[in-house]
Amino acid sequence: MMMIRFLLFLFIGCIPSHLVAQSLEFSALTCESQVNPISIEAGQPSFSWMMNASGFDREQTAYQILVASDSASLFVGNGDIWNSGKVSSSNSVDISYKGDSLVPKQKYWWKVRIWDESGKVTNWSMIQRFQMGLMGTQEWGGSKWISLREDTRTSQYRFRGYKTGAMTAPIQVTSHAAGYFRKEFQNSKNIKDAQAYVCGLGYYELFVNGEKTGDHVLDPAPSNYDQQAYYVVYDISDKLKNGKNAFGIILGNGFYGQNISWKNDPESERDLSYGTPAVRLMVDITYDDGSKETLISDGSWKESTGPIVFDNIYGGDTYDARYELGDWSQVGYNDSEWQQTKEVRPAVTKISAQQIPPIKKLRSFKPERVFKASSGDWIVDFGQNIAGWIHLTVDEKEGTVIESIATEALTQDGTAIFPGSTGGGANGMKQMYRYICKGGGKESWEPKFSYHGFRYVQVSGLTSKPNAETIQAVMVATDIENKGYFSSSDLLLNKMHEVSKWTIEGNIHGIPEDCPHREKCGWLGDAHAFCEYALYNYEMNNFYEKYMEDIRTQMRPVKGGNKTEKTFLAPTMIAPGRRTSSIAKLDWGVATMYLPWYNYVYYGDSAMVKEYYEEMKVLTNYYLTFKDENGVVQNGMGDWCPPRWDRRQNPDAMECPPLVSANAYFYDVLGIMERFAKITNDDIYRSEIAREQEEIKRAFNSQFLEAVPGTAHKWYGSQTATVMALQFGMVPESEISAVVNGLVHDITVGKNGHHSTGIHGNRYIYTVLSKYGHEDLAYEILTTPTFPSQAYILNYGFTTWPERQFEWEKMAGLTNSLNHPMHSGFAAYFFESLGGVKSSYDAPGYKRFVVNPVFPATLTRTEVVIPTRYGDIRNYWKREEGDVTMWLTVPFNTKALLKLTEEELATFTINGQTGEEFLQEHEEAYSSNQELVLGSGSYKVAYKHIK
Numbered sequence: 001m002m003m004i005r006f007l008l009f010l011f012i013g014c015i016p017s018h019l020v021a022q023s024l025e026f027s028a029l030t031c032e033s034q035v036n037p038i039s040i041e042a043g044q045p046s047f048s049w050m051m052n053a054s055g056f057d058r059e060q061t062a063y064q065i066l067v068a069s070d071s072a073s074l075f076v077g078n079g080d081i082w083n084s085g086k087v088s089s090s091n092s093v094d095i096s097y098k099g100d101s102l103v104p105k106q107k108y109w110w111k112v113r114i115w116d117e118s119g120k121v122t123n124w125s126m127i128q129r130f131q132m133g134l135m136g137t138q139e140w141g142g143s144k145w146i147s148l149r150e151d152t153r154t155s156q157y158r159f160r161g162y163k164t165g166a167m168t169a170p171i172q173v174t175s176h177a178a179g180y181f182r183k184e185f186q187n188s189k190n191i192k193d194a195q196a197y198v199c200g201l202g203y204y205e206l207f208v209n210g211e212k213t214g215d216h217v218l219d220p221a222p223s224n225y226d227q228q229a230y231y232v233v234y235d236i237s238d239k240l241k242n243g244k245n246a247f248g249i250i251l252g253n254g255f256y257g258q259n260i261s262w263k264n265d266p267e268s269e270r271d272l273s274y275g276t277p278a279v280r281l282m283v284d285i286t287y288d289d290g291s292k293e294t295l296i297s298d299g300s301w302k303e304s305t306g307p308i309v310f311d312n313i314y315g316g317d318t319y320d321a322r323y324e325l326g327d328w329s330q331v332g333y334n335d336s337e338w339q340q341t342k343e344v345r346p347a348v349t350k351i352s353a354q355q356i357p358p359i360k361k362l363r364s365f366k367p368e369r370v371f372k373a374s375s376g377d378w379i380v381d382f383g384q385n386i387a388g389w390i391h392l393t394v395d396e397k398e399g400t401v402i403e404s405i406a407t408e409a410l411t412q413d414g415t416a417i418f419p420g421s422t423g424g425g426a427n428g429m430k431q432m433y434r435y436i437c438k439g440g441g442k443e444s445w446e447p448k449f450s451y452h453g454f455r456y457v458q459v460s461g462l463t464s465k466p467n468a469e470t471i472q473a474v475m476v477a478t479d480i481e482n483k484g485y486f487s488s489s490d491l492l493l494n495k496m497h498e499v500s501k502w503t504i505e506g507n508i509h510g511i512p513e514d515c516p517h518r519e520k521c522g523w524l525g526d527a528h529a530f531c532e533y534a535l536y537n538y539e540m541n542n543f544y545e546k547y548m549e550d551i552r553t554q555m556r557p558v559k560g561g562n563k564t565e566k567t568f569l570a571p572t573m574i575a576p577g578r579r580t581s582s583i584a585k586l587d588w589g590v591a592t593m594y595l596p597w598y599n600y601v602y603y604g605d606s607a608m609v610k611e612y613y614e615e616m617k618v619l620t621n622y623y624l625t626f627k628d629e630n631g632v633v634q635n636g637m638g639d640w641c642p643p644r645w646d647r648r649q650n651p652d653a654m655e656c657p658p659l660v661s662a663n664a665y666f667y668d669v670l671g672i673m674e675r676f677a678k679i680t681n682d683d684i685y686r687s688e689i690a691r692e693q694e695e696i697k698r699a700f701n702s703q704f705l706e707a708v709p710g711t712a713h714k715w716y717g718s719q720t721a722t723v724m725a726l727q728f729g730m731v732p733e734s735e736i737s738a739v740v741n742g743l744v745h746d747i748t749v750g751k752n753g754h755h756s757t758g759i760h761g762n763r764y765i766y767t768v769l770s771k772y773g774h775e776d777l778a779y780e781i782l783t784t785p786t787f788p789s790q791a792y793i794l795n796y797g798f799t800t801w802p803e804r805q806f807e808w809e810k811m812a813g814l815t816n817s818l819n820h821p822m823h824s825g826f827a828a829y830f831f832e833s834l835g836g837v838k839s840s841y842d843a844p845g846y847k848r849f850v851v852n853p854v855f856p857a858t859l860t861r862t863e864v865v866i867p868t869r870y871g872d873i874r875n876y877w878k879r880e881e882g883d884v885t886m887w888l889t890v891p892f893n894t895k896a897l898l899k900l901t902e903e904e905l906a907t908f909t910i911n912g913q914t915g916e917e918f919l920q921e922h923e924e925a926y927s928s929n930q931e932l933v934l935g936s937g938s939y940k941v942a943y944k945h946i947k
């Protein structure tokens with residue numbers, strides 16, 4: 001039998017490809033970048049699909065979409081809501097709905113079919129569905145915001161000490177009380193469908209008949225609550241029963257009621273709390289007979305305080321188990337001593353459905369090491385720096401206080417925890433959990449309304465040494481889908497990739513954070529610094545759309561740099577929240593342009609560009625008001641956190657002046673705005689911006705291009721400025737060679753084989769060196785074990801990237817954050833240079849993409865998988881001496897542009913054919929740019945690589 005199969009395989013392999021039956025099947029379908037979403041609010045939702053296709057050069061030539069009010073209609077081909085008809089188009093990404101107006105809360109079903117390159121139509125896809133959200137506050141069915149009537153906590157542990165570095169002594173503080181709310185509901189019919197809509201101003205959890213609803217935690221995502229709040233929809237059809245049902249909500253502070261930390265921060269002009277937490281709920285129930293009923297939150301609900309006696313997003317939770325409420329969310333609970341809730345009217349301008357993935361408990365960690373601290377308390381090492389919380393299981397007597405302090409680091413001698421990096425002196429709060437035992441046997445607990453950044457936990461109050469049954473760490477973060485992949489022959493590079501991902505995943509909690517402990521803020525400069533690497537690895541479309549809403553709702557009126565009467569709207573340095581009120585410096589504010597740009601390049605979606613185009617124009621014009629008489633924009637923050645830099649103690653370590661890197665960014669952004677003007681048909685502004693970009697380029701080179709003393713080389717005064725000028729195409733063509741040599745000279749001679757870049761220069765330095773033929777030097781500065789380098793950081797034992805680049809062994813303690821994703825941005829180099837895959841700008845979203853890997857002498861193989869809206873691009877290459885073999889997968893409906901030198905073109909073979917044979921059969925596959933144009937399919941390409 002094996003021989004028969006082998007001969008059959010050989011026989012099929014000898015049949016010309018055009019005579020072999022080629023399969024074409026749908027592999028994934030999404031609406032608004034989600035699978036079967038239940039609460040979208042776009043009036044014209046977008047549809048996308050991926051295909052699995054055999055053969056080569058396969059593509060779509062037309063499509064047809066049907067949308068119906070029920071699935072039965074689709075089975076018979078009736079799109080009673082919308083029938084697109086046959087649309088001649090190769091577009092399979094973000095096709096906008098163009099049917100009748102969609103109704104709030106209504107369910108719809110859809111399917112699609114396509115025609116291939118031969119005009120052959122596929123079968124219809126599997127039927128998909130989507131449901132509209134509330135689409136406005138008028139759809140809340142009369143539900144009211146409810147809040148605690150009064151704070152009835154009596155536990156002595158409801159207080160904490162609060163002390164910032166500027167305070168001489170701690171003060172006792174307490175949080176807003178966590179509220180417990182309940183309501184019983186009677187029904188007498190069979191339930192067909194039930195959905196709960198919940199908006200929390202503060203974190204909440206929903207319970208139905210004693211069970212928590214869903215696997216979400218820390219709902220909803222943070223926002224500028226007074227302007228934009230989010231609700232979450234839960235399908236609770238299987239949780240309700242005939243007869244009586246009980247609903248319960250626990251409501252904590254989250255960022256909304258954060259009334260303690262940062263209140264003495266000189267950068268914050270106002271109270272950081274938005275008010276006392278409140279919650280709003282509506283439950284829509286449909287019965288089998290078609291009738292409907294709605295349950296709402298209002299003043300008829302009952303409320304109480306309970307065992308959560310303190311919760312602060314920075315300080316942590318305190319749980320006094322002696323105040324537990326029993327089966328408080330069950331039917332029949334005696335709530336006679338509970339009070340009626342208070343109806344409130346918080347200032348909320350807009351409530352929208354949360355479109356981003358929820359925060360979840362993603363992974364648990366057992367202790368890797370447990371030892372006694374010098375204080376006598378136990379220290380637990382979980383081996384990995386994460387964001388999340390602990391899970392405790394203890395058996396102690398009533399009233400025992402179990403106190404857990406979470407940190408990222410130990411003291412240099414390893415005998416105690418070192419809290420310096422988690423910022424208690426800045427925000428005034430230790431990362432601390434307190435659990436007060438009720439006694440009487442084993443009891444388990446984990447927090448609900450706070451998360452910390454930590455690797456180590458110091459535990460006091462236990463009568464025996466903790467183990468894996470006593471304590472575990474739980475990673476808690478937004479459940480962004482991990483799709484990308486990188487691996488190479490170098491284990492150190494693989495580790496850098498792993499650490500880069502850990503750092504990002506620990507800093508996604510509804511916003512792109514700077515760190516998960518000290519600040520938990522969405523700094524704009526940090527966000528765009530690691531955006532591209534995140535897009536190579538994760539599904540981020542809806543996440544960045546949400547963050548753009550945060551930036552928009554954070555914008556404030558401000559006068560321009562030329563002090564005219566004209567007012568502009570500009571973002572602040574952080575979005576969302578009240579942590580700081582300062583207007584964003586240019587190199588931070590450009591996140592407003594970069595995030596839509598990256599979303600367009602990586603996903604091919606222009607919707608965000610069109611949505612925010614006017615705001616981006618205003619912001620661009622605002623920064624243009626800072627141009628001086630020489631054409632240089634006088635606004636910038638600088639290349640943050642280069643080696644040894646400290647803005648107070650060693651500011652000169654930032655070698656690149658802030659204005660230089662900011663003007664380089666602005667040049668790039670002006671080019672992006674020119675493209676946006678083309679997309680939106682704004683021809684007048686397009687020509688204006690093109691002129692401004694040329695003026696910035698002239699001024700930049702006139703002011704900053706200089707000779708490297710003692711050499712024939714040139715540069716822009718620092719590695720960062722030189723790298724950015726080369727990356728963004730600012731260097732005059734005649735000067736490129738001299739400038740590249742100037743950069744190399746500073747690295748090899750000036751810095752003895754090391755980088756001197758911060759987050760912005762470091763993002764591009766390895767890519768730029770590789771582009772200009774110095775891939776070996778890029779590899780060397782990345783992997784050199786001595787300070788400063790990424791390898792040095794790993795060798796010190798970090799499992800996430802720290803905020804600062806210091807010689808850690810020379811410091812008394814590891815101050816500053818040890819988990820900062822802005823430093824993960826450089827790792828895009830693994831995909832765009834070593835993997836060699838970049839989307840083109842003229843056909844974004846990888847509709848056409850460039851394949852042009854580099855081959856450092858030390859590497860013998862690299863593999864990348866890049867998720868796209870068309871399917872995964874896979875590129876695996878290995879090298880033996882000068883012989884390169886590449887296995888490349890090009891998804892259906894896309895084309896790859898494989899770059900080869902003249903020497904490589906003369907020696908290449910592809911899928912067993914010589915280059916000459918292949919080009920004779922595929923004349924269209926060769927362009928004058930020394931590239932092969934390859935349609936969909938799997939290719940094995942071999943050639944001689946001559947450097």
